[in-house]
Amino acid sequence: MTEQIGELVAPTRLMMTPGPCSIDPRVYRALSTPLVGHMDPFFIGLIGEVQTLLRQIFQTDNRTTFPISASGSGGIECAVVNALEPGDEAIVCINGTFSERMAIIAARTGATIHRVEAPLGRTVDPGDVRRVGKGRKIKFVGVCHGETSTGVITGLEPFRKVADELGALLIVDTVATLAGVPLNVDAQRIDVCFSGSQKAISAPPGMAPITVGPRMEEAMRNRKTPVQSWYFDLTAVMSFWGKDRTYHHTPPISLIFALREALRIVFEEGLEAGWQRHRQNQQALIAGMEALGLELFVPDPQDRLPTVTSIRVPPGIVDARLRRQLLDEFGIEIAGGIGALSGKIWRVGLMGYTSQSKHVLLFLAALEKVLLEQGFHVAPGAGVGSALQVYSHAEPVGADAKK
Amino acid sequence: MTEQIGELVAPTRLMMTPGPCSIDPRVYRALSTPLVGHMDPFFIGLIGEVQTLLRQIFQTDNRTTFPISASGSGGIECAVVNALEPGDEAIVCINGTFSERMAIIAARTGATIHRVEAPLGRTVDPGDVRRVGKGRKIKFVGVCHGETSTGVITGLEPFRKVADELGALLIVDTVATLAGVPLNVDAQRIDVCFSGSQKAISAPPGMAPITVGPRMEEAMRNRKTPVQSWYFDLTAVMSFWGKDRTYHHTPPISLIFALREALRIVFEEGLEAGWQRHRQNQQALIAGMEALGLELFVPDPQDRLPTVTSIRVPPGIVDARLRRQLLDEFGIEIAGGIGALSGKIWRVGLMGYTSQSKHVLLFLAALEKVLLEQGFHVAPGAGVGSALQVYSHAEPVGADAKK
Numbered sequence: 001m002t003e004q005i006g007e008l009v010a011p012t013r014l015m016m017t018p019g020p021c022s023i024d025p026r027v028y029r030a031l032s033t034p035l036v037g038h039m040d041p042f043f044i045g046l047i048g049e050v051q052t053l054l055r056q057i058f059q060t061d062n063r064t065t066f067p068i069s070a071s072g073s074g075g076i077e078c079a080v081v082n083a084l085e086p087g088d089e090a091i092v093c094i095n096g097t098f099s100e101r102m103a104i105i106a107a108r109t110g111a112t113i114h115r116v117e118a119p120l121g122r123t124v125d126p127g128d129v130r131r132v133g134k135g136r137k138i139k140f141v142g143v144c145h146g147e148t149s150t151g152v153i154t155g156l157e158p159f160r161k162v163a164d165e166l167g168a169l170l171i172v173d174t175v176a177t178l179a180g181v182p183l184n185v186d187a188q189r190i191d192v193c194f195s196g197s198q199k200a201i202s203a204p205p206g207m208a209p210i211t212v213g214p215r216m217e218e219a220m221r222n223r224k225t226p227v228q229s230w231y232f233d234l235t236a237v238m239s240f241w242g243k244d245r246t247y248h249h250t251p252p253i254s255l256i257f258a259l260r261e262a263l264r265i266v267f268e269e270g271l272e273a274g275w276q277r278h279r280q281n282q283q284a285l286i287a288g289m290e291a292l293g294l295e296l297f298v299p300d301p302q303d304r305l306p307t308v309t310s311i312r313v314p315p316g317i318v319d320a321r322l323r324r325q326l327l328d329e330f331g332i333e334i335a336g337g338i339g340a341l342s343g344k345i346w347r348v349g350l351m352g353y354t355s356q357s358k359h360v361l362l363f364l365a366a367l368e369k370v371l372l373e374q375g376f377h378v379a380p381g382a383g384v385g386s387a388l389q390v391y392s393h394a395e396p397v398g399a400d401a402k403k
Numbered sequence: 404m405t406e407q408i409g410e411l412v413a414p415t416r417l418m419m420t421p422g423p424c425s426i427d428p429r430v431y432r433a434l435s436t437p438l439v440g441h442m443d444p445f446f447i448g449l450i451g452e453v454q455t456l457l458r459q460i461f462q463t464d465n466r467t468t469f470p471i472s473a474s475g476s477g478g479i480e481c482a483v484v485n486a487l488e489p490g491d492e493a494i495v496c497i498n499g500t501f502s503e504r505m506a507i508i509a510a511r512t513g514a515t516i517h518r519v520e521a522p523l524g525r526t527v528d529p530g531d532v533r534r535v536g537k538g539r540k541i542k543f544v545g546v547c548h549g550e551t552s553t554g555v556i557t558g559l560e561p562f563r564k565v566a567d568e569l570g571a572l573l574i575v576d577t578v579a580t581l582a583g584v585p586l587n588v589d590a591q592r593i594d595v596c597f598s599g600s601q602k603a604i605s606a607p608p609g610m611a612p613i614t615v616g617p618r619m620e621e622a623m624r625n626r627k628t629p630v631q632s633w634y635f636d637l638t639a640v641m642s643f644w645g646k647d648r649t650y651h652h653t654p655p656i657s658l659i660f661a662l663r664e665a666l667r668i669v670f671e672e673g674l675e676a677g678w679q680r681h682r683q684n685q686q687a688l689i690a691g692m693e694a695l696g697l698e699l700f701v702p703d704p705q706d707r708l709p710t711v712t713s714i715r716v717p718p719g720i721v722d723a724r725l726r727r728q729l730l731d732e733f734g735i736e737i738a739g740g741i742g743a744l745s746g747k748i749w750r751v752g753l754m755g756y757t758s759q760s761k762h763v764l765l766f767l768a769a770l771e772k773v774l775l776e777q778g779f780h781v782a783p784g785a786g787v788g789s790a791l792q793v794y795s796h797a798e799p800v801g802a803d804a805k806k
Contacts, residue, residue, distance in 0.1 A: 005452045008664060013439050020438050020656065031657060032435035035423050035607060036416050037736045049408045069474055069609065070634060073652040077634045105633040198653060204438060206472065206609055206655030228631050230508040231473060231480045247741065249476040250601060252609030253423065254434060255655065261411060333440045338650065 013327075014354070016363060017335040018148045018176060018308040018347050019072075020198035020205045021354040023262070027203055030261035031254055038253055044245050050256060051241065053263035057178060057201070057271065058193060058211045060185040064234060066241035067207040067259055069251050072175035072196030075208030077105050078232040079171050079192045083140050083216065085225050086110030091133055091168070092142040093117075093124035093159070097149035097339050098173060102142045109228060111139070120150050120341060121298045121310075126158035133166040139219070140169035140191070145183070146176030149338050151310035151347060152303050153181065156188050169216055175199055178209070179266050180278040180307040180351055191216040197255065200278065200307055202352025203262035206255045210234075262352075269398045277398035278306045281355045284387040285309055285348065288364040291386035292371060292378045297345045307351045310337075312344065317376050319343045325374070330366040357400050360387055416730075417757070419766060420738040421551045421579060421711040421750050422475075423601035423608045424757040426665070430606055433664035434657055441656055447648050453659060454644065456666035460581060460604070460674065461596060461614045463588040467637060469644035470610040470662055472654050475578035475599030478611030480508050481635040482574050482595045486543050486619065488628050489513030494536055494571070495545040496520075496527035496562065500552035500742050501576060505545045512631060514542070523553050523744060524701045524713075529561035536569040542622070543572035543594070548586070549579030552741050554713035554750060555706050556584065559591050572619055578602055581612070582669050583681040583710040583754055594619040600658065603681065603710055605755025606665035609658045613637075665755075672801045680801035681709045684758045687790040688712055688751065691767040694789035695774065695781045700748045710754045713740075715747065720779050722746045728777070733769040760803050763790055 015022045036043050047066075055065050068078050080102060084090060088111040092103040095118040107113045114132050118124040129141060141163040146153050156172060163170040169191040174183055178193075180200030185193050191213045198205035212220075212234060220235055227233040231249065240248040266274060282304070286296065289311055297310035313319045319336050323346070326332045337345040350360065364383035371378055395401070418425045439446050450469075458468050471481050483505060487493060491514040495506040498521040510516045517535050521527040532544060544566040549556050559575060566573040572594040577586055581596075583603030588596050594616045601608035615623075615637060623638055630636040634652065643651040669677060685707070689699065692714055700713035716722045722739050726749070729735045740748040753763065767786035774781055798804070 005456060005663075005667060008433050008436060008449075008660060010436050010439055010449075010660070011443075011445050012437060013443065015438060015440060017440050017442075020440065020653065023438055028435040028437065030411050032431040033411060033413050034415060034431065035418060035426055036413055037418060037420050037423065037738075038608075039420075039738070040414075040416065040730070040736055042414050046411075046413075053408060069477070071472055071652040071654070074472070074634045077632065101633075108629055108631050108633060196653070204655065204657040205441075205653045206658060226511055228511050229480065230504075230511060231477045232634075249474040250422065250599070250608045251474070252607065252655065252658065254607040254661075255609060255658070257411060257413070258657075260408075264408060327443070333443055335440075335442070 012331055014332045014359060016349050016354055016359065017333050018349040019196060019351060021202055021349055021351040023202050023204065024265055024353045026265065027258050027261045031204060031258035033257045035253055038250055039247060043253065046260065047241065047256065050260050050263070053260065053267065054209050054211070057263060057266060058185040059183065059187065060211050062185070062211045062213050064212040064217060064238055067197065067209045067256065068232070069249065070208050071205060072208050073101060074232065075175065075194035075196065075210055076102050076173060077229065078208070078210060078234065079194050080106040081109055081229050081232055082220055082227050082234045083169060083171065083192065084109040084111040085223055088139045089114065089136055090139045090142065091116055091129055093129060093144070095122060095124055095150065095152055096120060096144070096147035098175065099144035099147055102144065102173060121152060123152060123154045123303055126162050129159065129162045130165065133162065133168065138166045138168040140171045141166065142171045144173040146174065146181065146305045146307060148176040148308055149341065151298055151305045151308040153177065153305040156190070160189055169219060176305060176307050179274060182275050185211055197259050200351045201262050201266060203259045204255060206252055207259055273398035277400050278350060278355050280394055280397055281350050281357060281360050282306045282309055284357065284360050284390040285350060287390045288360070288383035288387035291382040292368060307349060309348045309350070310345045311348070313346060314376055317371070317374055322370055322374055325370045326366055332363060332366055357391055357396065415734055417735045417762060419752050419757055419762070420736050421752040422599060422754060424605055424752055424754040426605050426607065427668055427756045429668065430661050430664045434607060434661035436660045438656055441653055442650060446656065449663065450644065450659065453663050453666070456663065456670065457612050457614070460666060460669060461588040462586065462590065463614050465588070465614045465616050467615040467620060467641055470600065470612045470659065471635070472652065473611050474608060475611050476504060477635065478578065478597035478599065478613055479505050479576060480632065481611070481613060481637065482597050483509040484512055484632050484635055485623055485630050485637045486572060486574065486595065487512040487514040488626055491542045492517065492539050493542045493545065494519055494532055496532060498525060498527055498553065498555055499523060499547070499550035501578065502547035502550055505547065505576060524555060526555060526557045526706055529565050532562065532565045533568065536565065536571065541569045541571040543574045544569065545574045547576040549577065549584065549708045549710060551579040551711055552744065554701055554708045554711040556580065556708040559593070563592055572622060579708060579710050582677060585678050588614055600662050603754045604665050604669060606662045607658060609655055610662055676801035680803050681753065681758050683797055683800055684753050684760060684763050685709045685712055687760065687763050687793040688753060690793045691763070691786035691790035694785040695771060710752060712751045712753070713748045716749060717779055720774070720777055725773055725777055728773045729769055735766060735769055760794055760799070
């Protein structure tokens with residue numbers, strides 16, 4: 001047995017997928033801190049610190065703010081099953097795999113889910129939400145802030161407005177945006193907002209930070225039926241994360257150590273500086289990829305998600321073959337398309353620790369080489385050259401300025 | 404912000420709780436392996452290895468065997484929501500907090516749950532299950548193999564027999580037993596068996612290994628309604644862990660690295676040797692505690708769970724004060740009672756890496772000191788002396804033999 005399954009010898013990767021991204025060595029050090037118990041007074045103090053940091057990153061005073069012991073998709077499930085009861089109605093805005101996932105999960109509660117759709121690469125029209133919701137009692141409007149499957153960002157204000165008109169809660173998936181893109185839960189009046197640990201926060205995957213505002217808390221108090229999930233029952237889980245600090249389930253202690261360190265790093269840089277860094281590195285990436293003759297998948301520059309850039313696989317290039325060469329030769333992992341976009345786009349993540357100018361430049365150099373070798377003609381050095389021009393016209397920002 | 408929430412400086416603990424337990428440094432090393440993507444060919448190969456190791460530890464050929472991305476309580480939820488549909492009936496054997504948890508979670512599916520109870524510290528009578536199930540269509544009988552809240556182990560054979568008579572599936576919670584106590588899923592014909600990563604496997608908390616046999620797979624295929632949870636939908640999650648290896652959710656990659664290493668360590672020692680080591684160290688612990696004048700909570704020696712020993716808090720001693728002194732002075736964490744047993748018992752975990760003779764001896768020495776100082780009279784050295792006698796009459800086994 002142990003002869004067959006030997007020592008763990010993992011390759012070194014530069015993670016340019018839409019999550020997980022590469023991670024600061026400090027976070028690994030925190031991750032491997034020897035365990036303390038989840039009821040240890042030290043750990044009880046520590047979870048309060050993590051909650052303070054999460055409130056700051058969400059920009060909220062919400063009491064109910066903590067990391068769920070699950071992936072970002074678990075965050076979706078937690079948000080919707082706490083909001084919905086059988087017979088309820090909700091609207092989910094769908095423009096890709098992850099916004100559709102919210103609708104799929106919500107439908108399992110026995111509620112009626114109205115799907116308002118947009119073509120892939122575009123944002124949903126808030127007017128469509130208004131039309132669908134009119135005359136109905138809508139429990140929530142669900143929006144995916146950053147649709148990881150296409151690289152589209154959706155502005156939240158018009159959806160807040162429509163939700164207000166409908167008397168509905170606003171649930172926002174910020175898995176791909178939190179810490180990478182401007183977000184202010186209280187100012188934007190988001191009722192439920194969740195994210196994932198492995199995206200722009202740059203901690204390992206396995207936790208889904210969530211924050212729940214007073215209107216959602218009231219909705220939870222007014223439920224007539226129990227939340228169908230015990231594991232994701234926010235009121236129950238808050239027995240541990242709330243003032244009582246009593247046992248609910250054993251949380252992933254090591255991941256919480258790591259999350260704490262990753263959040264500290266976010267605030268050492270500063271939230272605003274981090275947002276600028278994400279934007280600037282994406283601008284350089286886009287300039288470089290366009291100079292290589294590649295076409296962005298999202299047509300409207302305003303809709304482009306700063307943390308995930310999607311580009312069309314050019315004619316004559318085989319998606320999987322190119323990604324495999326990038327991985328084997330450079331240790332760089334990017335993602336392909338999923339669902340209807342499988343084989344048609346690449347998704348390049350620049351999140352958290354991965355979002356650094358040196359990573360952008362290395363990636364463009366590597367991409368040029370593999371494109372050339374796989375028969376796609378590019379002007380030599382055009383990608384790197386164009387990216388460098390972007391950097392030369394801008395001050396380095398955030399963590400990039402300290403390199 | 405970062406001035407207030409400083410560097411992570413955690414105390415060093417000997418974890419003698421009923422989980423998480425202390426962890427081999429090799430596992431921390433694996434845990435902090437720099438991330439690779441969950442769709443990386445290297446990781447896809449690695450999850451196959453983890454599944455091979457899990458099949459060996461469960462002693463099963465079940466195809467559907469993998470670690471759920473959740474705590475052990477998530478394992479309970481996964482098991483029961485995949486088995487039950489609204490209108491179904493099931494029987495749950497209840498003799499403590501965790502077996503009761505299965506009933507509570509199962510009731511949220513809309514099924515009717517029949518509770519068959521035993522007093523705390525005892526096992527449920529299989530005859531009671533037979534009587535309750537007679538004439539009913541029972542979907543499953545649920546049993547907690549090791550009831551962590553009381554330190555009771557339940558023999559599985561009579562429950563398998565009754566489940567067969569009722570035409571029911573057998574679901575077994577082995578969170579506190581897997582790798583610490585003899586278990587053979589295929590030979591014992593367990594239909595669904597789940598555990599937790601942080602118990603006798605000695606990996607960090609955050610994963611729940613599960614295995615599902617052919618009868619349960621058939622029941623899942625015959626469902627008329629979707630599983631109410633998307634996150635815990637076994638058929639859907641198996642798109643990643645099954646032969647297709649397609650994306651479902653982002654698993655906690657770092658925890659999977661650690662789990663793999665912890666499982667390798669289990670097999671380096673050998674399953675049988677590990678079981679013996681758990682038994683022997685508990686015998687020494689019991690001898691020592693009885694010599695100190697403490698009374699075991701579980702009256703029948705046959706019912707005592709080898710991984711978790713519960714003792715009554717002696718008269719005149721304040722539970723929390725004693726545990727706090729153990730923690731502050733020796734860095735040893737043991738657990739108090741929960742629910743009805745709060746303040747009445749201590750629960751001492753000897754699981755995985757924690758189950759070592761040196762830990763037993765240190766604990767007995769420390770316990771003697773704090774008992775004395777808190778006013779409970781003990782014969783000097785009696786605890787350690789009695790434990791040493793147990794060890795002197797037995798060969799060191801398993802990992803203890805290599806020290």
